[in-house]
Amino acid sequence: MAILGASGYSALELIKLLLRHPHVEITALTSRHSEPRPVGEVHPSLVGRLDLALENLSLEAVAERSDYIFCCLPHGASAASAAKLLPLGKKVIDLSADYRLSDPAEYAKWYGLEHVDPTNLKDAVYGLPEFYREEIRAASLIANPGCYPTSAILALAPLLEAGVIEPEGIVVDSKSGVSGGGREPKPQFHFPECNESIAAYGVGTHRHMPEIDQVLSDAAGKSVEVIFTPHLVPMDRGILSTSYAIPTGATSTEALLSLYRDFYADEPFIRVLSGLPATKHVSGTNFCDLTARVVRGRVVVLSAIDNLIKGASGAAVQNFNLMSGVSEITALS
């Protein structure tokens, strides 16, 4: 198993999960640093747990060491790598945004650069097992979902698919821990700036908005455009999304909960709650906890995930399990 771009938070969580995976050996970790660095130097929590270095490996060298490659590179760089690995018969699980938007024009619009691999983009499968499990099993290239989209889609797609909410005017108000911003020090993530504070960011401009639209539109069978507002919460990890929608007809809290329970009856990582979810209760797990309420004729859905697990590395392992034919919950329970 290889991980490209192994110095960030998603890669760290991925390594921790894979260390528990009975069918996996991690054989390559890459980074742009010219000198190899022991993994414990980059991730002190891994000292003594993995005897491997982060190396500036060529893709050929990576391909020699592994058949499955997890890409934790920045967008752009990720597709450039995948474009070379796929022809070598490798399977790629891409944690960047490069293969999430199926339309390269949308990608260019939101990410500000031309897609470097439009060919493989056509065959990429959106890696949300709850909606695309069979396609994932057969795929060579997985677009691992964004963290916010995971929380929003799991909350809203069942209702859109069932036609119980209107596709117009959906509001997704999301709150995320700071690890979602990555490991690079930036002013907005400097402890004394974001601690003891809550603020929105990227209002109406966040790149996860078109991703949510795309998958919800797929579920609804018609165009969906959400009003999406992300917020930064002073905590390490976790996303809570509070979604608001207009029901198409009379409904009730009980009816909604019943719908969710049926829809997700066989899902190992979705917990439909009667009570209210809290990010703490899913922290460190691959679970999505969710519930719904009818308030003054509106549908309110609350969904909580760990942004680094179900919102990134846990989903990646779940996808790997499906692709490789082992039990879907391996290393995740």
Added chain:
Amino acid sequence: MAILGASGYSALELIKLLLRHPHVEITALTSRHSEPRPVGEVHPSLVGRLDLALENLSLEAVAERSDYIFCCLPHGASAASAAKLLPLGKKVIDLSADYRLSDPAEYAKWYGLEHVDPTNLKDAVYGLPEFYREEIRAASLIANPGCYPTSAILALAPLLEAGVIEPEGIVVDSKSGVSGGGREPKPQFHFPECNESIAAYGVGTHRHMPEIDQVLSDAAGKSVEVIFTPHLVPMDRGILSTSYAIPTGATSTEALLSLYRDFYADEPFIRVLSGLPATKHVSGTNFCDLTARVVRGRVVVLSAIDNLIKGASGAAVQNFNLMSGVSEITALS
């Protein structure tokens, strides 16, 4: 100056503000404890700053010491006290919810008890200076606004008054620091339970919902019923409200900002921002920072306050300043 129920967080902030007030001397602090306790024992941050004890005083004794009385008692107890103080010619600023809802039936429905002072309720003035300044100047009884309502009303009332948003379908998604829950230890406020977590609570049932409705209806000139969802954020203080509304006609971010700037041009404590507010920037101040955006045809308003200052004790001092005829910003700038 007297403060009834002086052991909580709002009272502590009130004392700190009044210690800076050149026209005020604090003469009485009450609590239910049978034995007097020095204020520094109850509030260690006040050691050496105020030589006074919290005492279990009768209302008569309180009335002898002060003409203005701040009530930080629980609802029910608060109105019972005010009912006795007002006939003695005292002025009461009530920080509880007792005089906020003008309809005693609404009060009974949301607070689960009959209003103990319906007579004075008729004359109570809602203490939000930005909307009721003249009434406050003349009032003997102030219903100091709730923290969430302050953040929501300052954000939405100007738009409703101007008729630029529809009164239907307004969503108020609010996020609050933990001090909003009071000083009484409870499981949900136990550090290891709420730290590193975000969750909603009181979805569709929070008592601040009818209060928001009432004041917004007043501003709109027609009935408004908001969908209100409060959330608990792991920080000491601050409220951020993200409000969503449907515009009545074509509008733009610039038009909204312009409207706010005109509306609040003379307000000392409202800052209309081009950028996005953060609770940290209003922490410890009486400011409300706000901005608006148009996202996919919806109006999104973001407003931030310190729940203990502009959302409680700062507003109380602002009201006192208006009532007593000193400069409105005294002790608040």
Added chain:
Amino acid sequence: MAILGASGYSALELIKLLLRHPHVEITALTSRHSEPRPVGEVHPSLVGRLDLALENLSLEAVAERSDYIFCCLPHGASAASAAKLLPLGKKVIDLSADYRLSDPAEYAKWYGLEHVDPTNLKDAVYGLPEFYREEIRAASLIANPGCYPTSAILALAPLLEAGVIEPEGIVVDSKSGVSGGGREPKPQFHFPECNESIAAYGVGTHRHMPEIDQVLSDAAGKSVEVIFTPHLVPMDRGILSTSYAIPTGATSTEALLSLYRDFYADEPFIRVLSGLPATKHVSGTNFCDLTARVVRGRVVVLSAIDNLIKGASGAAVQNFNLMSGVSEITALS
């Protein structure tokens, strides 16, 4: 496997670890509540992961379901239970303080009550595998170490055993996350009281002080009395102990690190670092990270653990593994 007193934080961590243990089935969870409660109701993070209720079971009923019993009861109650379970041939791992102090008079002095089970106290083994591994393998009753003592003993005992530090004048300055205070809401653990603050508590009076003394005296072969100061840090979990000692002769940072590396060469859960430990890097793990420095002729040792894992439940599982003959690292790596 049974857990007595399963509603607290240590029990929650223990359950999570045991759910990953291939040789263990959890068969009984007890609590004082008269009505059985599903585990997911008490511990929302366990919803869907364990289909068992917390029940008010008799010790006989517990004994019927399990041969090993983890005691997470308050002190006093714990020994009362163990006293009944041991004669039935059960093995008990006690996470309370009841069997840690070998002298019942010391116990009475520090815990304010007569020891209820002095007979079994004689045979109890202090469950710190790094120092008492063989005794643990053969034991029926384990006194699982306190969290502070674990961090202090692992730091200091090797130096005392080697005679490189004086037994007099040792200072242990410890910093702990709030989960160490338990799950019961109390004023000092109320979020707005302990968040954004650091303070010492129990200076010179904390019950872990005699426990540290006892084990260090055992290592030194002579009497040790430490000056122990615990502090509360606004974080969920983790303990960092900074210990200061006078060297018996000339020494150096390198010599100390070398001594630790030799001493702990075969230990699976001790990581001797060249750099400085941080509680974050051991969070959620059974590791103790430690290092040492010589500063102006004094020895400074820094040691970090997760108070709930290596400081409680992880150690308990490690002890169980040793007692039951499975690999010591099972469910802990």
Added chain:
Amino acid sequence: MAILGASGYSALELIKLLLRHPHVEITALTSRHSEPRPVGEVHPSLVGRLDLALENLSLEAVAERSDYIFCCLPHGASAASAAKLLPLGKKVIDLSADYRLSDPAEYAKWYGLEHVDPTNLKDAVYGLPEFYREEIRAASLIANPGCYPTSAILALAPLLEAGVIEPEGIVVDSKSGVSGGGREPKPQFHFPECNESIAAYGVGTHRHMPEIDQVLSDAAGKSVEVIFTPHLVPMDRGILSTSYAIPTGATSTEALLSLYRDFYADEPFIRVLSGLPATKHVSGTNFCDLTARVVRGRVVVLSAIDNLIKGASGAAVQNFNLMSGVSEITALS
């Protein structure tokens, strides 16, 4: 009043304090940015509170606008500025470390550069009013103390001066909030790195160590070398120092408290507590809270300050008040 280097946290606190100062007008704020920036752009909390820009002013321009200059520049740059301002007859309060160590050789050793202004260094006064009040009144150049030294000196100097503790073997174990590290984003202050963690740093190498030594030696009348260990705590502000010393003779907790109460009887900002200090209770204030205990024959002193107020900007204002002849507590109470 001018502030050089006005973009950091100390400068922000200084501005907030000076805005409350009845005898002060802020007339100049400088920064290295080539373009002037409104203060509210750099410090969003100051929007609407101060109508001034941060400008890249020459020292001559600064000198024209103000007689007192607060220097919040990095070390080296600070002395270079003071060296030019003092000959113009200006009074300088330097918040950097440039004039704290009286021996230029010590400065060169710890700060790694030759002192740029050894001439004025001779006349600089260490700005700790509790020990150098009269010298401060008469000074033109103040070396404002470091944050850690303030907490340690206020705790230990009275005991050394009275001869009740030995000058050897003093341990100062300090814990600081993250704002102490400045406003520049760095990996160790990145939220997900330092949140939910505690760690020591600069063990035996921190530059505040010789500063503590120097002032304590002055108080003791003989050489003092402390073992100083700073730690980073996941909170915005506050320092707690736990100091350990060997008494010279028999002593008691009561005797120590009595000594402190006498020593600090007339000090407006020292609060000697019977209970234990917490940083929260001094947050946002110029107070130092302290207490002492005798534990197993050792003296343990606990002292708490707000690192940005008493540990930086509050002390600077206190010094300014003394120099300018206004009441010492102006703007600080």
